[in-house]
Amino acid sequence: MTQLPVPLENYLILAGILFVLGVVGVIVRRNAIIILMSVELMLNASNLLLLVFARIYNDIGGQAMVFFVLTVAAAEAAVGLAILVSVYRRKGSINVDGLNVLKG
């Protein structure tokens, strides 16, 4: 196990806080762009964990996976923003509370 500059728990707590912030942001916020940003935050929290454990166990696979996650996150953000633009054109607002047509 490679030593880290700071004890492991610090990284875990940081990642946890970041993740929770992201979750709370997704649930609570009404602005679609903020929701997308919170999703990115969740993804980066996981990336942090991946990198930390990759460093500790000297496993390059973790770092490779981060590359994948970043790429996918970028693509997903692009698609999400495209949908958001469509919604804005339709409704004139990006308040997610207005998206309630799929009832029943």
Add this chain to the structure above:
Amino acid sequence: MLDLVWTIPLWPLLGFLLNGFFGRRWGKSTTDFVACATVFISFVLSVAAFFALLGFPGRQFQVMPFEWIGVQGFSAAFGFLFDPLSAVMALVVSGVSFLIHVYSTGYMSHDPDQPRYFAFLNLFVFFMLTLVLAGNFLLLYVGWEGVGLCSYLLIGFWFRRPSAAKAGMKAFIVNRIGDFGFAIAIFLIFKHFGTVNYLEVFQRAPVVAATLGGTMTAIGLLLFLGATGKSAQIPLYVWLPDAMEGPTPVSALIHAATMVTAGVYMVARCSTLFALAPAALMTVAIIGAATALFAATMALVQNDIKKVLAYSTISQLGYMFLALGVGAFASGIFHLMTHAFFKALLFLGAGSVIHAMHDEQDLRKMGGLKNQMPTTYWTFLVAALAIAGVPPLAGFVSKDEILWKSFSSPIGHWLLWAVGALTALLTAFYMFRLVFLAFHGEPRYAHDVHPHESPRSIALPLTILGVLSIVGGWIGWPTALGGGAWFEQFLAPVFAHANETLGLEAEQASHALEYGLMVLSVVLALAGIAWAYRWYVKSPAAAESVKARFPGIYKLLANKYWVDEAYDAVIIRPFVSLCTAVYRYFDLGIVDGAANGLASAAQSTAAEGVKLSTGRFRWGIVTFMLGCVIAVGWAIWVFTQGKMG
């Protein structure tokens, strides 16, 4: 040749299939030909088999062309038995059927459903021949049920008429009640004898009967119950008068000459068993005699020509059972044969009259037809004389034999004879009432009705049957009058076991008594005819005045003793309400309730579940998150169970 007897029933079956599938396409002439030809072939084969049997040692031939059921502990083949009894039955059935088929070509020529008629008629002959040629109880039952089915199909032939449809159902249902008893009897036979093959059962009968006691009587009574259903005896006779809804040739064939005789045949076939169950045999005799008298009383007041003949059939069948019940098995079968001739002739003659009168069946609207329809009249008269028991016609020989045997047999009784004799008087009376009302006197029908003689296809069978009604009895001419009693001798081996058990060896009784009773029967017959002549030809007012003087009795007879109404009130209505109750409680309540309940449970569950999909965005996110938590948590839990649990 005898090993081909099993092919005899197959020809009419072929006719059924051909006419059933192609009849509509072929047209009337081909249908007529196919139907009649197949039955004729069966008749020719029956004749050939009969002659082959005469030369066959032992005069008993069994052939089992195919295995049918072969399981552990039970086997039954499509087995056929050909002995004198089968031979007589096969000849009567195929012969009379053939004549009636020919008659039908004329009678049903204007009916649009003619192919269906001939298909069913052929199917009937198939089943009836199977019934009489069967060699075991199971195949007998197949034929038994089959003729019941065909009876239903043919009674309800004009099914668009509600009364005909109802009559068909009534016949079938009442029959089924008897069949239920018959089926139980077969089960009991199999249980105690281990087989359903006739020869094996009859061979084991004495030994088994000794150990059985009461069960043997039960078997006898249950078999007889089946016979009462099929052969219209008390208590299951009620379907036969209604069965007159069917076309008249059907009434002639099925409800006079053949199907209704199946019960008589069955009891005769099981003579060995009945002989070992004296109580059952006595029941047969008593019910036979009672039915004979009972039905004859009802025939006295009927105004429909076919209804008179229907009650007459019930009455004559009673005579046959009376004969069987006193141990005179051959006499019962003899009367079966002669009755087939003259009763078929009576029905066919009635059909000829109905045809000529443009479907009028009410006797009160006929009269004076003997001049317009000579052939019909003379053959009808011959048949009436035969059934009345006037010598030397066929009916006299067979009926007189029954009366004599019911008096003289060791298990007979003078009271049975008395009932039979009284019935004979009534028979002569009501038959000639019919003759005089229909054919004599002044015409009582409308002026635009012009009855004329029927075509040859109708007249020829009448003539042939007329001849048979005259000479048919001569093969059983009693020894007391110098005859050879060949019929009885021919059938003797079939009933040997029964005769031995019942102690009915060769008659040694003095012929004087026999002559005396014979003369008495003839006197009664002539008296009945004279009585009818007085009331319906010379002074019709006499009949009317008697009717006015005894209105109660007249109402009782005209309403058939209200038996149908009694059955309706006591049996049918309670049963129907029971069925309705079961229907409501069980079928609607439980079964439908379960099915509908499941459906509505699914529906309400779904309705609740639908509330989850609100369509709101943030609710969707929340449920998504919750789901993730649950899924991951479960995965971790499972994972840790394996590693550290």
